[in-house]
Amino acid sequence: MYRVVTTYRNGSPRPVVERGPWHVAQKTAEGWAETLRGLGYVAYVEAQNGMIDAGGGELAGGADSDLMAALASMA
Numbered sequence: 001m002y003r004v005v006t007t008y009r010n011g012s013p014r015p016v017v018e019r020g021p022w023h024v025a026q027k028t029a030e031g032w033a034e035t036l037r038g039l040g041y042v043a044y045v046e047a048q049n050g051m052i053d054a055g056g057g058e059l060a061g062g063a064d065s066d067l068m069a070a071l072a073s074m075a
Contacts, residue, residue: 001048002029006041019046 004020023029029045036043 002026004033005046006043
């Protein structure tokens with residue numbers, strides 16, 4: 001399961017974070033994220049086990065991916 005997470009500013013000191021509905025296919029969630037990015041939102045795809053797309057189309061991997069997965073599971 002995958003969902004799109006968007007962030008934007010509405011004039012308050014803290015950014016607004018919205019989590020979209022869950023999608024079965026990763027491709028569907030990525031399509032929505034691309035559409036939202038085209039409209040000016042900061043958007044990334046999140047899987048049930050943590051963030052998978054950092055917003056630039058690159059998959060989150062490497063040294064920090066274990067930390068990101070651990071932090072996502074704590075939320």
